[in-house]
Amino acid sequence: MHHTGGPGWRITVDASAPLMIALYLRDASGLIGAGMPSISAIHPPIKAVEPHQLTSQVGGMESLRFEWEQWWAQLLGVFPGRPPQLTAPDFQEFAGHPALQRVVQAHFGAALDWTRQQLAQYELMAAQRETMGDLKILAQLVQDRELELGRNARDFNLSILELPIAEQRAWFLEPNRIVMSQHLLDDPEVFRSYVQPVVEMLV
Structure with a gap:
């Protein structure tokens, strides 16, 4: 986790294991675009496994998509209710979402292994960034906006969640969260194109 801040403002950059697990389960089930x-x-990509046998008795792919999307929205904090905890092996928290529960039961071990591998690689990358000063761009974005406005930044918190995904882009979630590729920072200009408008709005 990286923190950048000044008087009244703070930007946090970190990975998210729950979001990684959810994306793994989405891709493993072939829920394209859900x-x-x-x-x-996700990247590296994984092979999807047809979930028909798992879900045919509990609503099939339509129910699985609906249940996964509700869980995803809870994980992102844009849907009422707290996301359920993941407690193997039965995952009773998903009893009300039987299609998703069966997929979680079938693929959780692989999802957890994949996520742990990605988190280990992320920690190495994050340490290298700290050494190289790659995240100074965040403070620079705030300072540039302060100079432009002729005042100090308003109080704000911005949380940036980085994920191992194939596309180098970011998504802004109101009021103060960004989900983005963990390699977006490799291209400072592209990173700036996504993050600068959000920082300018918050400052």
């Missing part, structure tokens, strides 16, 4: 926002496929 969720709002519709986040890109």
Whole structure:
């Protein structure tokens, strides 16, 4: 986790294991384009497994998509209610979402292994960024806006969640969250094109 801040404002950059697990389960089930926002496929990609046998008795793919999208919205904090905890092996928290429960039961072990691998790689990348000063761009964006406005930044918190996804882009979630590719920072100009408008709005 990285923190950048000044008087009254704070920007946090971190990975999110729950979102990684959810995206793995989405891609493993072939739920292309599910969720709002519709986040890109995970990277490295995984092979989808036809979930028909798992879900045919509990509403099929239509129910699975609906239940996954509701869970995704809870994880992003844009849907009422707290996201359920994941407690193996039965995942009783998903009893009201039987199609999703069966998919979680079938794929949770693989999803957890994949997520742990990605988090380990993220920690290495984050440490390298700290050494190289790559995240100084965040404070610079705030300072540039302060100079433009001729005043200090308003009080704000901005949370940036980085994910191992194929597409280098970001999604803004009102009021103060950004979900983005963990490699977006590799291209400062593209990173700036997504993040600067949000910082300018908050400052």
